[in-house]
Amino acid sequence: MLRLEQAARHYGGVPALAPIDLDVAPGRTLVVIGPSGCGKTTLLGLMNGLVRADQGRVLFDGEPLGPKTLVAVRRRMGYVIQEGGLFPHLTAGGNVTLLARILDWSSERMQARLSELARITHFPEDGLGRYPLELSGGQRQRVSLMRALMLDPDVLLLDEPLGALDPLIRFELQNELRDIFRTLGKTVVLVTHDMSEAAFFADSIILLRDGRVVQRGSVEDLMQRPADPFVTRFINAQRARWSDDAGEAP
Secondary structure, eight states: OEEEEEEEEEETTEEEEEEEEEEEOTTOEEEEEOSTTSSHHHHHHHHHTSSOOSEEEEEETTEEOSTTTHHHHHTTEEEEOTTOOOOTTSOHHHHHTHHHHHTTOOHHHHHHHHHHHHHHHTOOGGGTTSOGGGSOHHHHHHHHHHHHHTTOOSEEEEESTTTTSOHHHHHHHHHHHHHHHHHHTOEEEEEESOHHHHHHHOSEEEEEETTEEEEEEOHHHHHHSOSSHHHHHHHHHHHHHHHHHHHSOO
16 A cells, blocks of 8 residues: 655654654554654654655555546555644534535535544544544544544555544543544554554564665564664663653552
């Protein structure tokens, strides 16, 4: 569904992402993980055309991503940015249906899709008339997901969609998101810095460091067959954080 062929990006001569070859299979979930500044968001930006490759190319469903194909391709992608990115002057329903209105969907079609998405994401329909500031963090994330799903895209790109939530809401949404991915059969690329979250969602994991792929495989591959000492250090650091969190007083 998505392919990168020696795709790379530099900023001011500094490589944000080294040349990378990557295939994302249809209907599978690829999780991109790594420390801050490793190139995760840049990789996601290359996939949806928000970031242009300095070299190489990006293909979507076999077609190169470029000026002539970008608009059509983006309508086949749903994108959830960090902390949701909702427009504060629009209601929850207004945020979700924004692109559909631009595409001149009928009111009946929009309402039917909105009700369907509210059911899928367990969002209360009586909350669709509220503004983002009137919603909880978990509700805002559900609205962001509904907006990404509105046009029934083939691919979902999610940039740390649960990172700003408290642990209980995050746990609840993780389960709901995984159910949605499986039920709808979407191709998913999810960015996170949390190894436990990566293991929960992933069919396959890519670990980045300094814009380079250190290892790709299952969570078992990374834990039991690390390709580089950094892989082990990264996992051990995550384990230490889990232990610290578990030892915190309520």
